[in-house]
Amino acid sequence: MSEVVDGLVTVIPAGGVGSRLWPLSQPHRPKFLLDLLGTGATLIQDTVARVSPLSERVVIVTGERHAPAVASQVPEVPAANLVTEPSPRDSMAAIALAAALIEERWGSQVMASFAADHLIPDAEAFRATVREAARAAQGGKVVVIGIEPTEPSTAFGYIEMGEPIDGDARHVVAFTEKPDAETAAGMLARGGFAWNAGMFVMRTDVLLGHLDRLQPTLAAGAREIAAAWDGPSREEVLARVWPTLTKIAIDHAIAEPVAAEGGVAVVPASFEWHDVGDFDSLAELSEPTGGAVSIGREAAVATVGASAPLVVGGTKPVVVVGVDDAVVVESDEAILVTVRSAAQRVKDAAGALAEA
Amino acid sequence: MSEVVDGLVTVIPAGGVGSRLWPLSQPHRPKFLLDLLGTGATLIQDTVARVSPLSERVVIVTGERHAPAVASQVPEVPAANLVTEPSPRDSMAAIALAAALIEERWGSQVMASFAADHLIPDAEAFRATVREAARAAQGGKVVVIGIEPTEPSTAFGYIEMGEPIDGDARHVVAFTEKPDAETAAGMLARGGFAWNAGMFVMRTDVLLGHLDRLQPTLAAGAREIAAAWDGPSREEVLARVWPTLTKIAIDHAIAEPVAAEGGVAVVPASFEWHDVGDFDSLAELSEPTGGAVSIGREAAVATVGASAPLVVGGTKPVVVVGVDDAVVVESDEAILVTVRSAAQRVKDAAGALAEA
Known part of the structure; x- marks a missing residue:
């Protein structure tokens, strides 16, 4: 079997300054453009390299300001697949536009969305999990990859995992926002919880279908922009419609309500994952020698x-x-x-x- | 009365790296060459400016390595008054050579010795104290200027002050080395102690006379070098004799034994004085605004x-x-x-x- 997942499109929302990594990260030089670990690759380069063996198509959604730097850092992503936002309107708008654009160009596909600025040392283990998630997504679920917690972190939201579906996939009972320390410790002690790293895998028609019901204005706007994207009226439609899109995170727009309906599955993953959100985690990540x-x-x-x-x-x-x-x-x-x-x-x- | 003290020669031993002020101070750039407070004047420039209104003659003793920088920083000191040491041999050798050179050139004079890297904001008050000390020195005493303690510091030696002599001068009972915190607190509580800032004022014949008795080898060596200094054999004599001079501080060579004999007087001074020895004292000195x-x-x-x-x-x-x-x-x-x-x-x- 080829490693590539047929038809899988990876969407990489590249946003977020990473302000706890100042002065490395700044509004004009966000975290995803940094070679944070001094490995020779920036985080977005690392992210593209990690997903490329999985999916022939990679779409990056980023701010207009950062598009030139992104294009320069990942020249292997075709310019047409670099979707630029005129202004930040949170993750749901970015992912919805990407989903609608995928449908316009290539018909309904399975899409996988991964942040541009996370660190996953074992790319092979990551890809194995994504393949599993893509299989689950074919069946019509919104699939989230759940990271096995290594400590009672208060920095991440948690996924409460329920009954097995098939393969590694399990039902998602609920999503929990970033907990306090006591709640986090309790979840780790009880077991059955995973960190929500914002990794979603789902069919574009499933996502947009949920969105049509739950955020109809946003869905309609994303579809309208996508329909115009590859034609002469892109700028006009984008300028008119983009600012009207509801500012909401995918967690609140889709993951939480669809989980409540039983429509979300989780594929637990045990690969090492870091969001490298601040200098404490950067130090921890870099200190094996003491x-x-x-x-x-x-x-x-x-x-x-x-x-x-x-x-x-x-x-x-x-x-x-x-x-x-x-x-x-x-x-x-x-x-x-x-x-x-x-x-x-x-x-x-x-x-x-x-x-x- | 003119402010200048007739015949007074100021000697400025300019040595000591100031290693607690690294990386500002370094062996090639000792503390006295630094504008430590950002005032526009280095500490040695400040020192020369402070003593110049008091004494028409200023002699600086410094290492050969630093002579060019010193000459450049204080061009008002004649090159002939810049005494360069081939190697550091502690304060007594430097001051003894200066005293002997003063006698060779100008006959017996009152000399006043002040470190090149201390800070005294009120130069006028300082000069008033030195004038008082010079009067006391004329009578044949080794005179030390005693700084009024503002805290039970363990960073300085202390001077135990005895009966008044005349004017402000008092007998010195004894010198105390840097005390522990408890001893320092006790001295401050009892009163009658001053900090020893290494400021000595005395007739050159008195100093050299004490030295002849107490450190005869050092005295003879200093006199031999001084006699050759302004002639053709300076280099030869310096190379031969300087390395043989006893390495000892003036405190141990002169101040302590002569005090025990009743030959040292102290003139207490209430002017603000700082040795600015580390970044804590530099911060304290610079923080009036909070x-x-x-x-x-x-x-x-x-x-x-x-x-x-x-x-x-x-x-x-x-x-x-x-x-x-x-x-x-x-x-x-x-x-x-x-x-x-x-x-x-x-x-x-x-x-x-x-x-x-």
Whole structure:
């Protein structure tokens, strides 16, 4: 059997600044355009490389501002498959437009949607799970890939898994928003929960059918834009209709209500997955040796009376004295000094600087 | 009365790297050559400017390596008064050579010795104290200027003050080495102690006379070098004799034994004095506003969940997130990240980097 899943179209919504990774990520240089781990590939390059063996067609939805950088970073994606949004209108609009465009161009297909800025070291395991999810999606379910939790994280939504359907797929009982620590610990103790990493696999006709019922304005708008996309009136229709599309996440628009109707399945996955949302997770991901972690820099890092720091970017030697778990990040624009325990607060750094 | 003290010669030993101020200070760029507070004047420039209204003659003793920089920074000091040491042999050798050279050139004079890298904001008050000390020195005492303690510091030696002599001068009972915290607190509670800032004022014949008795080899060596200094054999004599001079601090060679004999007087001074030995004291010195302290930089500094940091050097905006009392220092060579409470450990930073 060929590894490619016949007809599968991968949709990659490439949005989100990643503001907790400032000053690496900034509005003009969002996280997905970064080689965050210094591997030589940016996150979107890594994402495209991961899905390409699975699906012959890849569609990327991104902001107009970032389209040139995306086109330059992933030249293997045809320009026609680079869908640019005039403004951000949340994930449902992006995915609905992609689904409608797929139907216009190629008829109803199974589509798989994956964020552009997540990290999955074992691409083969990932693709095996997606193939399983695509099989389940053929039957008419909205399928979500559920990540096996490794800790009671409060950073992710959870999927409550029910009875088996067939193969690895199980019914989804419900989606849970990001829990507090106690709730998260309880879910891990009870078992049967998976992290929701926003990975959805479904037939375009199934998705758009649900959308016609649940978000009819959004569905109609997405279909209208898609119908005009490859013709002369794209700009006019886009300018007129896009700003009217309901701003809503796919979780609220589709996943939660359809799960309540019994229409969502989950394929549990045990592959390692990281959203690398902040410098604490970046440090954790990069620290197998226990020594200082240097990313994207050549110069030395040393410590005096301090545990191993994370140092990203910059060209000068860095010495950390007496600060445990330090994080020192230098971009072309600025220097951030923090500690891993404060990683969440980095999202306010750019604002603080603007006011300084 | 003219402000100048007739015949007074100021000697400025300019040595000491200031390793707790790394990476600003380094062996090739010691603390006294730095504009540490961003005032536009380096510490040695500030020192020369402070003593110039007092004494028509200023002699600087420094290492050969730093002589060009010193000559460039204080061109008002004649080249002939720049005494260069082939190697560091502690403070007594430097001051003894200066004293002997003064006698050779100008006969016995009152000399005043002040470190090149201390900070005294009120130069007028300083000069008034030196004038008082010079009067006391005329009578044959070794005179030390005692700084009124503002806290039970463990970073300085203390002077135990005894009975009044005349004017402001008092006998010195004894010198105490850097105390532990309990001893320091006890001395402050009892009163009658002053900090020893290494400021000595005395007649050259008195100093050399004590030295002849107490450190005869050093005295003879210093006199031999001084006699040859302004003639053709300077290099030969210096190369032969200098390495044989006893390595000892003036405190141990002169101040302590002469005090025990009753030959040292102290003139208490209430002017503000700082040795600015580390980034904690630099921050304290620079923080009247309570906001972030920026020295030698133009770019903005901001914080998120952190008290006001000290940021020195560098050209990029710096944001500190979740680290109180942070210190971020950028030189041409390196970046230091620490906190004020770890300021003492910075002395090990260069070594740690060399091993990294």
